[in-house]
Amino acid sequence: MKVNFVDLVAQYHSIRDEIHAELDKVLSTGAFVLGPAVQEFEQAFAAYCGADHCVGVNSGTDALNLAVRVLGIGPGDEVITVANTFIATVNAIALAGATPVLVDINESDYLINALLIEQAITPRTKAIMPVHLYGQPADMDAVMAVARKHGLHVIEDACQAHGARYKGKAVGTFGVMGCFSFYPGKNLGSYGEGGAVVTNDPALAEQIRVYRNVGQAAKYVHPVVGFNTRLHSMQAAVLKVKLKYLNEWNAKRRAFAARYAERLAGTSLVLPKANPDVEHVWHLYVVQHDRRDDMLKTLQDQQIYCGIHYPVPVANQTAYTGIRTVPAGAPASARFAKRILSLPMHPDLTEEQIETVAKAVYAFERV
Numbered sequence: 001m002k003v004n005f006v007d008l009v010a011q012y013h014s015i016r017d018e019i020h021a022e023l024d025k026v027l028s029t030g031a032f033v034l035g036p037a038v039q040e041f042e043q044a045f046a047a048y049c050g051a052d053h054c055v056g057v058n059s060g061t062d063a064l065n066l067a068v069r070v071l072g073i074g075p076g077d078e079v080i081t082v083a084n085t086f087i088a089t090v091n092a093i094a095l096a097g098a099t100p101v102l103v104d105i106n107e108s109d110y111l112i113n114a115l116l117i118e119q120a121i122t123p124r125t126k127a128i129m130p131v132h133l134y135g136q137p138a139d140m141d142a143v144m145a146v147a148r149k150h151g152l153h154v155i156e157d158a159c160q161a162h163g164a165r166y167k168g169k170a171v172g173t174f175g176v177m178g179c180f181s182f183y184p185g186k187n188l189g190s191y192g193e194g195g196a197v198v199t200n201d202p203a204l205a206e207q208i209r210v211y212r213n214v215g216q217a218a219k220y221v222h223p224v225v226g227f228n229t230r231l232h233s234m235q236a237a238v239l240k241v242k243l244k245y246l247n248e249w250n251a252k253r254r255a256f257a258a259r260y261a262e263r264l265a266g267t268s269l270v271l272p273k274a275n276p277d278v279e280h281v282w283h284l285y286v287v288q289h290d291r292r293d294d295m296l297k298t299l300q301d302q303q304i305y306c307g308i309h310y311p312v313p314v315a316n317q318t319a320y321t322g323i324r325t326v327p328a329g330a331p332a333s334a335r336f337a338k339r340i341l342s343l344p345m346h347p348d349l350t351e352e353q354i355e356t357v358a359k360a361v362y363a364f365e366r367v
Helices: 008-014 016-029 036-049 060-070 087-095 114-120 140-150 202-212 233-243 246-263 292-301 331-336 351-366
Strands: 053-057 078-082 099-103 125-128 153-157 177-181 195-199 285-288 340-343
Touching (some): 036 195, 036 233, 078 087, 195 202, 246 285
Parallel strands (some): 078 125
């Protein structure tokens, strides 16, 4: 049986009529740029997150980059983030002219080790950017305590954690701003690129709106050098429909994660766990195995499609040669990069598909 890593086609067919109706509204009005669909989605997503403001942009990278810029962070400043993340997190800091500093992870959950953050702080540090990786919230009590102690901003990278909650509160609402990606494969994904910043600060929200729209505060009035990084109306229309189903889809992901844990308990895989007091949304189901590469090939040969998030740590990328890591080399991130494997995870999985994955893993271990 073929098991897709994600299945965007199945998801599309389940909401096809609603999607087409919303797209037709945009096509009928011709409001393709910053039209009513964008405003409607922004209002809906802000309410969903429990934030006062949401500003749609072109990608999660742009969301993070603009969040850094509107705080006045740039050349000569440092921003602390985690060593185990998609490179876009770090790119967003560097593109603002600031210097990223990488902190290693907890071995139990792959998230930033908050106990190491203070070791990374220097007089140049201006912000901490925790990442809610794979759909699990970082330890925001610990992150916020360090930020308050040292007078630092917190920008949350929630690009993989739509709907996740930490002690009952939505991720993206602990720091001064929270940033989301709507890349198609995300729990809430558009049909192209998309992103958003949420915040309770009206002044910051307005600055993001200006920066995303070529630095334009009013028509042909440009107080800053801005970017063309607007969320398109067609994507906003898609997201508005999908948002209604996000909680349902996240609940399915949690059920499938529980089923994986049950069926794979007898294997030598190191299985992921949700931390206490969080609502994990299982964007990815990441396991570990000593023979990861062999297992990946074996599963793919059986049309069970998996991924690796991420095979080359940021600190080992040529673009970031010499980047500072705490501790040096970020050893936990480097070690796990050789062992981690992401199994198929999406809300259109079936029990039969999970059983197929489990049987293939057991068969691999018998060889």
